[in-house]
Each structure stands twice: as C-alpha cells, then as structure tokens.
Amino acid sequence: APAAPGAARARPPASAKRGPRSHNRGRGARRPGVLTSNRKFLLLRAMVPHFVVPDLAACELKAYVSYRAAAGAEPPLTARRLFDEVVAPRIERDVRDGVFQEGELRRYGFEETQEGKLFRLFPKNYVR
Numbered sequence: 001a002p003a004a005p006g007a008a009r010a011r012p013p014a015s016a017k018r019g020p021r022s023h024n025r026g027r028g029a030r031r032p033g034v035l036t037s038n039r040k041f042l043l044l045r046a047m048v049p050h051f052v053v054p055d056l057a058a059c060e061l062k063a064y065v066s067y068r069a070a071a072g073a074e075p076p077l078t079a080r081r082l083f084d085e086v087v088a089p090r091i092e093r094d095v096r097d098g099v100f101q102e103g104e105l106r107r108y109g110f111e112e113t114q115e116g117k118l119f120r121l122f123p124k125n126y127v128r
Contacts, residue, residue, distance in 0.1 A: 012018065033043040075081070087108045094100035
C-alpha cells in the first residue's frame with residue numbers, strides 16, 4: 001500500500017551495501033559514547049578502550065613466526081614427561097638423601113582432591 005502523503009518513510013538500515021564504495025559502516029564494535037536526542041554524538045572517555053602494553057624493547061622474542069619455520073624438534077609435553085623432568089628428580093634426590101616420606105607427597109605437587117580447582121585434571125572422564 002502506498003504511504004499516506006506527508007508520512008515519514010522508514011529508513012533502511014545503514015550498511016556497506018548502501019552508499020559509495022568508500023562507505024564502510026563496520027559491524028560489532030560499540031561506539032565509545034552515546035547519541036543525544038538531537039542526533040549529536042557525545043564521546044564518553046570511560047567508554048574509550050585503553051590498552052596497557054608492556055615495554056618489550058628488551059624482549060628477545062619476536063612477534064611473528066613464519067609459516068616456513070621448521071617444526072619444533074621437541075616432542076609434545078605430556079603428563080609423564082612433565083613428571084619425569086620436574087618431580088622425579090626431586091623425589092630421587094630426597095630418597096638418596098634419606099629425607100623422602102611417602103605421606104608428604106604435597107611437597108612434590110600431589111593433591112589428593114581437586115575440589116576448588118578450575119579444571120579437573122584426573123581422571124579424564126571425571127563426573128561433573
């Protein structure tokens with residue numbers, strides 16, 4: 001049905017399909033302010049993102065790794081390998097020195113329960 005004379009037509013949503021090629025409205029980002037009733041934009045400093053970036057001048061790591069870089073020669077870290085490299089030498093040293101006590105495994109990172117943990121580590125099919 002044709003609109004009544006003098007009635008305002010509904011404006012279609014603004015998108016990149018409407019307007020010249022240079023027009024890109026963007027999507028998903030929130031505006032750092034509000035529109036007032038008379039269609040003026042009011043910038044709110046509290047809504048402007050503030051990025052805290054540490055000084056990386058002395059960092060030896062590089063920000064980019066090429067896809068052509070050789071694959072790592074080190075095997076993936078597993079629970080067994082982590083135990084063998086970190087905990088086992090400490091237990092062997094304590095057994096050698098005669099101070100190892102089987103009831104005090106908490107010294108080596110062992111915990112009987114996993115209550116209050118963000119991730120339940122063992123067993124794999126832990127009842128949730």
